Amino acid sequence: MVDRPGGNPRAAVVGTGLIGGSVLLRLHRRGLDVTGWDPDTATRAEGRARGIPFPDELADAVRDRDVVFLCGPLSSLPETLLTVAKHTGPDCVLTDVGSTKGGIAGFAAAHGLSDRFVPGHPMAGAERAGLTAAVPDLFDGAAWVLCPAATGIERFRTLAALVIDVFGARVVPMAPDAHDAAAALASHIPHLLAGSLAGAVADADLRDAVLGLAAGSFRDGTRVAGTPAVRTADMLLNNRDQVLAQLGRVTGLLDRLAAALRAGDAVALVGHYQRARELRLALLDRELPPVVRDFPLGGDSDDELAYLLSLGAAGGHLTGCRVAAGTVTYTGHLSTAPA
Amino acid sequence: MVDRPGGNPRAAVVGTGLIGGSVLLRLHRRGLDVTGWDPDTATRAEGRARGIPFPDELADAVRDRDVVFLCGPLSSLPETLLTVAKHTGPDCVLTDVGSTKGGIAGFAAAHGLSDRFVPGHPMAGAERAGLTAAVPDLFDGAAWVLCPAATGIERFRTLAALVIDVFGARVVPMAPDAHDAAAALASHIPHLLAGSLAGAVADADLRDAVLGLAAGSFRDGTRVAGTPAVRTADMLLNNRDQVLAQLGRVTGLLDRLAAALRAGDAVALVGHYQRARELRLALLDRELPPVVRDFPLGGDSDDELAYLLSLGAAGGHLTGCRVAAGTVTYTGHLSTAPA
Structure with a gap:
């Protein structure tokens, strides 16, 4: 084209x-x-x-x-x-x-x-x-x-x-594998959590009472359980190994939260939630200023490929790609916030 | 008043x-x-x-x-x-x-x-x-x-x-106890799941890549992790027994979803997600037509109390309460959908 x-x-x-x-x-x-x-x-x-x-x-x-x-x-x-x-x-x-x-x-x-x-x-x-x-x-x-x-x-x-x-x-x-690992946490595991929450309530004696109280947290937490079931199952099965590997991080932390709750350990709970809140605020407050990068066309594209893959791995993205006069010019955006 | x-x-x-x-x-x-x-x-x-x-x-x-x-x-x-x-x-x-x-x-x-x-x-x-x-x-x-x-x-x-x-x-x-059991599923456990997801990503090597991909499912699934940490910890600790009891339902289903995924059992996964999706659709499509009920003032209020508590337990609510001429008139709404 x-x-x-x-x-x-x-x-x-x-x-x-x-x-x-x-x-x-x-x-x-x-x-x-x-x-x-x-x-x-x-x-x-x-x-x-x-x-x-x-x-x-x-x-x-x-x-x-x-x-x-x-x-x-x-x-x-x-x-x-x-x-x-x-x-x-x-x-x-x-x-x-x-x-x-x-x-x-x-x-x-x-x-x-x-x-x-x-x-x-x-x-x-x-x-x-x-x-x-x-x-x-x-x-x-x-x-x-x-x-x-x-x-x-x-x-x-x-x-x-x-x-x-x-x-x-x-x-x-x-890279495909990097996508699949990140997408497991960014999308596939949220589908597992939503399915567990909605499915557990579907079978609970309290089902109707829960529906009567359901506000923002339940609506948000179950939204993607409304995705057609075959589509969700397909998605999970196609990324099975990464989903199961990353799921261990999430269930491990859920276990630690439950243990702190069982022990009445307010300090531990607050500490876990402060860390979780920082991540949430980082999601909302991402500042990604643009930086322009040029690469020559023809020849080997190793530098260009390395730049592109490192940009995505670091949470960045492109808002420009122009090919002209033997050069490709990317407008890349990368976070300036500390990790 | x-x-x-x-x-x-x-x-x-x-x-x-x-x-x-x-x-x-x-x-x-x-x-x-x-x-x-x-x-x-x-x-x-x-x-x-x-x-x-x-x-x-x-x-x-x-x-x-x-x-x-x-x-x-x-x-x-x-x-x-x-x-x-x-x-x-x-x-x-x-x-x-x-x-x-x-x-x-x-x-x-x-x-x-x-x-x-x-x-x-x-x-x-x-x-x-x-x-x-x-x-x-x-x-x-x-x-x-x-x-x-x-x-x-x-x-x-x-x-x-x-x-x-x-x-x-x-x-x-x-009733207070009925509220606490339902609120555990409707609100407190969604806070636990959101905290686990956001906290796990906060500590993951993939943190930045996940933030770069985060779309609706991750944003929705972590929203209440943005609640001030002390408020969330307070809420969970004040409803500890109910939260831990109801959490077992959710983690039990999460375990079954993970087992079906590990086994490559598409039929089981689709079945679980169909059930979860029905709950989600029930949440969105609740039809609660109004029904007016009168009770006499004075005398014993057993019937009135029983009506009120059964309404809430069944996922219903009130949009009217009028006291006049020795009578209290409630406008109650209850689901007509099959459970």
Whole structure:
């Protein structure tokens, strides 16, 4: 698509549920030439009713495209990736929006697709599902992980520019495994905790009394238990090892909190909560001033790749990616607060 | 205060932090004669600057009042209750806003104050603290627990009418112990889970990467970890037995979720999440049609008390309480959905 001077890329979105549908609607609203495809006939009809081409055959939806977003369920992604790769040319950039990255990245590498496929994960979602729930503003200001690799780093640049300029998201560059470890704590374990709280109340004698009292803390603490169950199970199973490894940190601290409570140890409880509160305040008060970095195109991209991966690992992100005159220019943001 | 025909009750608020300050500001905005008191000199000065009388001495703030809201920290409530009782007449209604009810109700009974003191708990709050963070709309639509008892049920009626009419809250009538068991699941355990998640990330190597990815699920799941640490510790310690008892349900289910994940058991995971999701949807879709109930004043109040306690235990609430012509008329709301 960087080879189409003066023109926007032709895009396709495969799988148009909540996330894919929101990707599709944003591309459409920004005036890009975009096609959609979904295995569900009614969804394709709904897409056409919105004025967007939705061929009946996947091959027809992706054939002449410059970039394809793979947005179906996690478990469908490997097969979809192979199918789309077969029906698109070698210059077509492929990316996905799945909530785990190690598995699909390894699969792409094993099938010789690492130079075309850039694993991705927009950190946005909702309990709702389907194209009817999709909204084009879903990604505004959201973190959108993209995994750069030495092979195909030019595809990363292309996608990073598109995600920033078209979707208004912050691009977080991360290695697939680093993403999966961080996402376990940032997203998957919150789903486990919400499921435990909501499920325990569902089966409690006190169920109705609890619903009658439920205020902010219970509503917030159970919100993602409203996510469709199959989607949550898929997500957890796809990141099983990291989720179980990181879960031990959380349950270990929960055990220590319960022990302090049982012992009536106010000093220990206050100490634990002060530490937890600092983290919460750090989340709300992050200051991430912009710093511009240039790297030469061509040649080896080791420095560029190291910069990108260290930025994401340190909690930073990109709000700019420009390629011009033999140079790529990133606008990176990194916390200035002490760790 | 029902003995002051044509006049609103004279109120006092003792302890004007976030909750007490919000109570005070609402009473003031609705034009009631209200005084405030706080042990903190600067807070009293801030209250006066807002045009509200804030005597330096607690006794002067409460002496001629018809109703007094006790809103200081949980651990200060027993002593404050005795002090305020000493400086007010036998017709003055006393209530509190503490997050646990069994302890203070037992203390009031042991000191012969059950006929004047109605334990209360508005289910509203925020991570912020202090009179500067107080807002008069904090209780609009919120559940506000009041504990009726056979002795002093007329005080319950007085307060229920005030809480509904002045604060716009839903009154949930509950016995103190029933409140504490339900509040453990509805509020205290969500604070434990949020503290565990935020605290575990605070100490993780991945801290910064997690902050960079944090989206809705992490923000929601850690929100109440931002509550001042002493307030959270106080709340948990005051409801220790119920919190530990109910926590077992939640950690038991968390263990089963982790075991299903470890075993790769998608069917079990989906089943657990479907049950959790039903609870979440029940929370969002509660339909509580109004039903009016009358009880005669005077005579024994056993039927009235039984009605009130069964309403709260079943997740219901009151949006009306009127005393006229020898009758008390409640507008109660109870779920029509199957349990």
